Amino acid sequence: DTGVSQNPRHKITKRGQNVTFRCDPISEHNRLYWYRQTLGQGPEFLTYFQNEAQLEKSRLLSDRFSAERPKGSFSTLEIQRTEQGDSAMYLCASSLPHRLAGLTDTQYFGPGTRLTVL
Amino acid sequence: DAKTTQPNSMESNEEEPVHLPCNHSTISGTDYIHWYRQLPSQGPEYVIHGLTSNVNNRMASLAIAEDRKSSTLILHRATLRDAAVYYCILRGAQKLVFGQGTRLTINP
Numbered sequence A: 001d002t003g004v005s006q007n008p009r010h011k012i013t014k015r016g017q018n019v020t021f022r023c024d025p026i027s028e029h030n031r032l033y034w035y036r037q038t039l040g041q042g043p044e045f046l047t048y049f050q051n052e053a054q055l056e057k058s059r060l061l062s063d064r065f066s067a068e069r070p071k072g073s074f075s076t077l078e079i080q081r082t083e084q085g086d087s088a089m090y091l092c093a094s095s096l097p098h099r100l101a102g103l104t105d106t107q108y109f110g111p112g113t114r115l116t117v118l
Numbered sequence B: 001d002a003k004t005t006q007p008n009s010m011e012s013n014e015e016e017p018v019h020l021p022c023n024h025s026t027i028s029g030t031d032y033i034h035w036y037r038q039l040p041s042q043g044p045e046y047v048i049h050g051l052t053s054n055v056n057n058r059m060a061s062l063a064i065a066e067d068r069k070s071s072t073l074i075l076h077r078a079t080l081r082d083a084a085v086y087y088c089i090l091r092g093a094q095k096l097v098f099g100q101g102t103r104l105t106i107n108p
Helices: none
Strands: A005-007 A010-013 A019-024 A031-037 A044-050 A053-057 A065-068 A075-079 A088-095 A113-117 B009-013 B018-023 B032-038 B045-050 B061-064 B070-075 B084-091 B102-107
Touching (some): A005 A088, A010 A019, B009 B018, B018 B084, B018 B102, B032 B061, B045 B070, B070 B084
Parallel strands (some): A010 A113, B009 B102
Antiparallel strands (some): A031 A088, A044 A053, A065 A075, B032 B084, B061 B070, B084 B102
């Protein structure tokens, strides 16, 4: 399978614990995005990388959240001191924009990591 | 971020065409219109996009109004597998800004 993969698929944790999610994008995709989706809502943008550079962060990404993409391949999203409000589906997407194609690159999404904070 | 308005839900019958509307009266000249859909328990998937002209691909057609203030996603012959939440997105930057979308139900 050459799609975007995310691990783990499900995570249950207690309030106050730290959690880390991993995203493996489609090979050679240089853009990687993180989104968060709560029940009944559309996904909300969190942050994105071009290669290893983090180019944009949403104000939703509080100081407890940190994302990295150390070698421009896989990415990790860490949440420190989790709160019940962090319970959501965390989605990763990747794309390979053509430099002449404007904002037309397709974002390919992974299946998500469902986080439940008790 | 420019805003889109979609009906919360729509229902159609299998093998019939479906027209999903989207209003985007504040669209800017450089915004692309993208459609994604999200099947149950999956991440969103790309459907189609356009700028000014109508577009067709193997999944759907996109009809864009001449003033670009509205668009319609057309599924020519709905199947049960098309039951999903459909998101109309105005893309003026790298990120996708999702609204609440239209939940499409297909009746057998």
